Amino acid sequence: MPEGPSIVIVSEKLKDFSRKKIIDASGYANNIDFRKLKGRTIKKVTTHGKHLLFILDKGFVRVHFLLFGSYRINERKKTNHKLQIKTSHGFVNFYACGLDHRDESARSYYDWTIDVMNPKFSRRKALQKLKDSEMIACDALLDQSTFSGVGNIIKNEVLYRAKIHPESKIKKVPAAKQKKMVDEAVKYSFEFLKWRKANVLGKYWEAYTKKKCKRCDRPIYKKVTGKTKRRSFFCKNCQEKYL
């Protein structure tokens, strides 16, 4: 569920909640004042990176699915919901999510130039940040302040496609490959969206959970890498390690 493109899919499924008034809100979330949600109007449902956003007439509600979050629209699971938003046209339940309700405007809170799924995403800015970054490649891609929405699957596929070893020092990666990495972060994210919608996401994985490199037929290695300590899948032969 959790990577940016999956959240876009949720927001699309919730588009009918736009322009509806919240007639009730409830759940076991301890950081949400449900009384303050009741009566608000949902202006639109959108996303920023891995955040699902209900833009209200005042403030916004943020849902983060973390690793295990889930939702149901006009249905309920057996477990209690952490948040339910009810309108005259239907309700949505969220389970095991991180939640927030803020009074400020989403426009001032979020920078949409760092959201890979947003048309405003700035490749130039991302590249600028990579240029003298001390991070290694796997961490750089997971850095939500540069690539909001990129998760571990996208990370692995992007590095494989850009032919960069996950433990490369990012500032040592040649400029052309840095650019390739940024371009692929956007391109693969939208392919992820398309393939996820068609329910064929895993069919197009070239590195993530793979055993063999489709380019050179040598093994794909699996290693927990970086400060982020997430699984990296890579081909030692095809993905160059810059140090």
Next chain:
DNA sequence: GAAAATGTTATCAT
């Protein structure tokens, strides 16, 4: 039943 997983944040130690 154990283990692992598309993630983040709080807390503790240095």
Next chain:
DNA sequence: TATGATAACATTTT
């Protein structure tokens, strides 16, 4: 105080 490692949280699938 700041940094970094560890724990915590939560759920489904293999």
